Amino acid sequence: MAKSTIAFSALLLACFVLFELGLAKDAHQPAPGYDSSIEPCLKNMTEECGIEIFQNIFHEGPEVTDPCCGVLLKFGHPCHSELIEIVLSTGKFAPRESEILQKSTAAWKRCRSIVEGH
Template sequence: MTEECGIQTFQNIFHRGPEITDACCDVLVKFGHPCHSEFIEVVLSTGKFASHEAEILRKSTAAWKRCRAIVEKRAI
């Protein structure tokens, strides 16, 4: 994961950042869903975002699905 894509992903899921770019979606999907899920779990385990956990999990799922769809669409 590049620093730029890591920041984009974090901002999109944990804050009100913009959508993850297509290029960073490529990177995210390449790392795989287990890596993405572990990243979310590790950040949530700090407790800093505990009051927003449901929203973060929803945004995480939405970001993953959106990125996977973008990557799969280009593969066709």
């Protein structure tokens, strides 16, 4: 049961990101920019926190909440960086790439500080 919940959450998160990017055109074909190497990472991300983090970094969403900071750290820095790069590789956010990279770094550092108490 837990594995199916994790898989479903990962699928919903991936669908949200792809829909947000306007890449979900054909359900039978992977979207351009989709990299299957991110799939193992997604098992450590919840749908709610994935959306919250995405909104914070790529839009003008509020700060990542403390509980989602814990999820982000469990997700791991390599997975976080890879997902940011995958989204940026689509070109949709190209004009704001520098800003997004700064927001990504700031979110990671803030969450690490909250979770680890540094």
